[in-house]
Amino acid sequence: MQMESCSPVQIDLTSRTSRPFGPLRGNAADAARSLIASARLAWAIEGNWAEPFFLLVYLIIRPLAFLGLFLAVLSIGGALNPASIGFVVVGQAIFQIVGAAMQGPTHALLDDRERYRTIRYIFATPSSLLPVSIGRALVKALIAAISAVIVIGVGALIGMPMRAGGPDLPLLLVVMTLGPASIVGLGVALGAVCVQLRNDAWGYPQAVAGSVFLLCGAIFPLDTLPRALQLIGAALPMTWWIEGVRRALLGTASPGLLGELSTPLLLLVLTVGTVLITLAAPRLFRIGIDRAREKGFLDRSTAS
């Protein structure tokens, strides 16, 4: 029996018209589905909702312990006054979101690779790892935000001076939109860097978050740092984000050079920084994942 010859179907694999998000695989609907699925998974894993004690630890005990540490140190310097309390409370509260969003994507990728061993299966789906990472980061940031509200609430109880007439809601809304967007972008990029490393990669996001904590004026004015570090700090979106939240909640600007800048300028810098990061982050993510794939770190556990 002779087989009829048939011409092979021509498929253009290079076309990006069906992929408006550039380095993403699949289309927007795929990305949204992946993000939502990942967010729901993160909500279940990260929330400790079934373990009240640990919920207490992460939402309340640990953040307040941090705050207590900083306030105790302030008391040494004889600087425990409402203004300094407000400065530290807001900085500490917002930085929890920074820390969570920065570490979230890395921990998600490493968890999936080392603990749950599912990253190869996720990667083999038509969806991209990017929305998966973003989903995890967003939920971690959201849970940290709950904790941030608690910290600010406690701060108000112990003498933090709130803005007369209540918080500047429009300003708060803008900075709380831009800030998390920038930090999720940074977290995603950091995740793609760390997934190229061995199991020690767990510690790097914490180190980066620690560096950012030092540089962004979270618990002390930027002017305290040496000049070179001040410039680095000023280049970080979270510095402007925290300052924006301070102005929205406390009604006063920070002491030092940062406080002398106008609010519109602050918003402009924050917006530019956020836009740059959100544009660069997917590209950086793609590059990092591709390199990890080349090195073979996507489909094998590297735990030593």
Added chain:
Amino acid sequence: MSAAGVSKDLHARIYAETEWSLSHKLRHAAQSVVGRAYPRIFGMSREPSWLFFDLVFPTLGMCSFVFLLRSRGADEAWISATILASALLTFWTSVIWMMAGQFRWERDSGNMTLYITAPVGLGSIALGMAVGGAVGMAFRAGIIILGGSLLFGAQYEIREPLLLALTMLLGIAAMNALGVCLAAVFLVSGREADHLGDLLNEPMQLLGGLFAPVRSLGIFGLLAIGILPLAPAADAMRQLALPQLAATGLLPVPVELGILAVMFVVFSLLSHASLAYIERRGRADGKLLTRAD
């Protein structure tokens, strides 16, 4: 000789082989401690990342507190105290993750099975881990103090170096003994152990009076001095290394040293019970000692 006779001969020979003299047991215990300390001391330095984690990590936390103090115009002696506290913190962090949490890792990696079925005893393993960890952390602490002194000009006035060394040793020993006590809790907690570790980190830094004197915590400070080795160790070391801050101490140094000694004895006894509990419960329920199949 009959087969039965050969067999009983073999049994007698084997039984005799299992008789270990006291000197053999002591030598074995010492060898086991050294054996387990070995990976901690030599293995850890084989990862290039140790440079990053041992240098950068601790320095970051230290710098945050130093700049906070400087921004508020605190006395420079407190800068030195902060650096000292950061050095001590490395031991506490090691106790949480590399003592209390380590048995869980040993279980999950399969090492616990080998330890239990070997004639080694979990006590020797724990002691080896403590010794190895202390040596490793001592190096890290030294770098922090050196780095802090160079970066921030910290200065110390140590009038009683032997007393300071004894305080540090007792503090480290008591902390490690406490860590072993907590190992059972970590093992039983399963995956929640990570959360436990986080609970023992920052809250204990506050209660332990690391970066602010425990005296400022009032009744909580007194409680902390009584149950948390970190508190008397930090308080005493600050008084000994920075005499100008002696007035901020909660209790005189000899008293705090005595508390540390008692803590060491009590926690050592409890740690012995903790390890016995781990083995007993693990053999009874079949879950604690072996990773899930």
Added chain:
Amino acid sequence: MAISTPAASAAAVEVSGVGRVFQAKGGSVTALHNIDLRIEPGELFGLLGPNGAGKSTLIKILSTLLLPSSGSASIFGLDVVGDTARVRRIMNLVAGGDFSGYGLLTAREQLAMFAQFYGMPYAEGMRRVDAQIEAFGITDIRDRKISALSTGQRQKLNFARSFLNEPWMLFLDEPTIGLDVSAARDVRERVRAFQAEQPGRTVLLTTHYMAEADEMCDRIAIVDHGRILAQGTPTELKRMVQKETLFIVGVDELPAAVSLGTLRELPGVISVVVRDADGADGNGVGSPVTRLAIALREDAALGGVISALAAAGAHLREISKSEPTLEEVFVQLVGRGISESDSEQAL
């Protein structure tokens, strides 16, 4: 708790009425039911059964990792519950799929560490470490970090570790899982050599690879759902399915001088039937072969049959022994295959 004296039992392993119940959510699970077992010194004894049969549970009890819920067990007369310290001095354990160890240590360092844990003087310990490295052919990786070793290399290292204290009792729990054919064969040969070095060394092997059990074990116990269904030598177990020995003898053609009836009357012969007659390669191509299925009471009777055929002028083309497999034994006992049992366990 009972502490045995050395002469109380002559067996290497004595298990009496051992049961084990695990508490789980929703109830309890009985992993072992009233197990009785006796292993003689110097035996390589196999526990054969599907996943979840209770093999590993029994090994864990005997290796002092687990307490029995009922019954008693001893290793060379030492009670596994009461004399734990002594038992651990004379035994060792290798589990399949084992990734224990410290990744940052080299292979040699890892072995040296365990040599300390078994209480050997340092020099003697290092001598044994180097001897085992050479015996297992892992000299080229001795200075490589554990984390860089392949599965087969790690398992060889595990075996090397287990031989360091020259245990009288060695427990092998599915030791060749994940190993390729060559590595598995090396390991089996090494285990046999280890036993041969010192009479009295006893090995208890658990496996669900029938062929491995058949090849290695002096005696086997077939385990399913926590019970021992049968135990004996591989031959004894196979006789449960097929009592007689069956040989397939192929000749050019059955000579006229000898008939099937004549062959049946030979000593030791139970039956002779023509199984098939075809070409040499079974496809009707080549010289014809007549295959006789000859059931004998004992292997030795085959000589008489061959002599009779040869004397009658038959040209012998092939001889093979047809035995049931342990899988068939398992099916006979349990009513399903071992892989079906695995699937059931999985469900």
